[in-house]
Amino acid sequence: MGDHVPEPVVMGVVNVTPDSFSDGGEWLDPAAAIAHGHALVAQGAAILDIGGESTRPGAEPVSAAEELRRVLPVLDGLAGAGARLSIDTSKAAVAAAAIDAGATLVNDVTALRGDPAMAALVAERGCDVCLMHMLGEPRTMQRDPRYDDVVAEVRRFLEQRLEHAVRHGIAAERVWLDPGIGFGKTIDHNLELLARLEEIVALGRPVVVGTSRKSFLGKITGREPGDRVAGTIATNVLALARGARVFRVHDVAAARDALLVAAATLAGRWLPPTTTSTTTSTTTSTTRTASRRS
Numbered sequence: 001m002g003d004h005v006p007e008p009v010v011m012g013v014v015n016v017t018p019d020s021f022s023d024g025g026e027w028l029d030p031a032a033a034i035a036h037g038h039a040l041v042a043q044g045a046a047i048l049d050i051g052g053e054s055t056r057p058g059a060e061p062v063s064a065a066e067e068l069r070r071v072l073p074v075l076d077g078l079a080g081a082g083a084r085l086s087i088d089t090s091k092a093a094v095a096a097a098a099i100d101a102g103a104t105l106v107n108d109v110t111a112l113r114g115d116p117a118m119a120a121l122v123a124e125r126g127c128d129v130c131l132m133h134m135l136g137e138p139r140t141m142q143r144d145p146r147y148d149d150v151v152a153e154v155r156r157f158l159e160q161r162l163e164h165a166v167r168h169g170i171a172a173e174r175v176w177l178d179p180g181i182g183f184g185k186t187i188d189h190n191l192e193l194l195a196r197l198e199e200i201v202a203l204g205r206p207v208v209v210g211t212s213r214k215s216f217l218g219k220i221t222g223r224e225p226g227d228r229v230a231g232t233i234a235t236n237v238l239a240l241a242r243g244a245r246v247f248r249v250h251d252v253a254a255a256r257d258a259l260l261v262a263a264a265t266l267a268g269r270w271l272p273p274t275t276t277s278t279t280t281s282t283t284t285s286t287t288r289t290a291s292r293r294s
């Protein structure tokens with residue numbers, strides 16, 4: 001693999017929701033969410049993904065006004081925190097206000113299908129966008145999802161959504177792709193997607209993987225969401241080896257260390273970290289300029 005191992009980028013999750021599956025309610029208070037975001041940056045998050053609507057299986061939709069009420073103070077409080085800000089939303093009105101507040105990435109779990117105004121907004125504002133695969137919608141997506149070949153179908157979907165984005169004026173270079181682990185998928189579908197991740201990576205865009213604390217890890221290990229860090233990291237490290245670039249996680253410090261060591265091990269080389277301990281804020285791993293050491 002040598003120099004072709006991509007440098008991992010850790011995206012820390014900041015859920016400003018009462019009902020997220022693993023940390024619902026923990027960061028609903030803006031001050032708590034802002035403090036949590038700062039802590040994740042200190043742990044090595046290069047991106048903070050801020051969301052005001054849960055997409056857990058069975059979740060009910062939230063209005064744009066409520067989503068904005070939740071996320072805007074948190075975006076304001078985290079501007080200048082030392083990480084890129086991402087807005088986890090499928091609503092153009094929420095994305096627009098978040099971009100005004102400093103977000104440079106729109107993480108749209110509907111892959112521009114949820115709001116007809118989203119593609120034009122992203123194109124016009126020139127930000128990056130993450131397009132994720134989901135079968136159905138959160139309220140119903142885990143009711144008996146079926147595929148003939150999950151990897152081929154997810155790959156075809158992502159390819160078509162990339163084409164759709166480009167048709168609407170979004171530069172292909174701005175598009176990141178995500179197979180949508182747990183979104184309308186059984187445990188076997190999730191595992192097959194992770195096992196054959198290279199087929200998604202072959203689309204040529206950065207691949208985002210969001211396995212953090214998800215229920216398939218609970219099924220394999222018998223652990224509750226807060227105790228799924230080791231399971232999360234196992235999937236992250238294997239996904240890195242298969243070419244994934246961005247890792248959306250709740251437990252940033254552990255994931256960051258594991259990914260840095262895994263990347264160095266895969267490459268047979270390492271870079272001194274500029275991201276550090278849990279106490280200091282940092283520049284991102286993507287901005288490191290030091291040359292590789294043998």
Ligand code: HH2
Pocket residue numbers: 013015017019020021022051053054055056088107108109130132178180181208209210211248
């Ligand atoms: N997973 C969740 C939310 N957003 N975005 C991307 N790109 N990829 C994912 O896998 C992904 C995502 C679900 O996790 P979480 O935010 O912790 O839960 P909830 O949706 O219940 O808030």
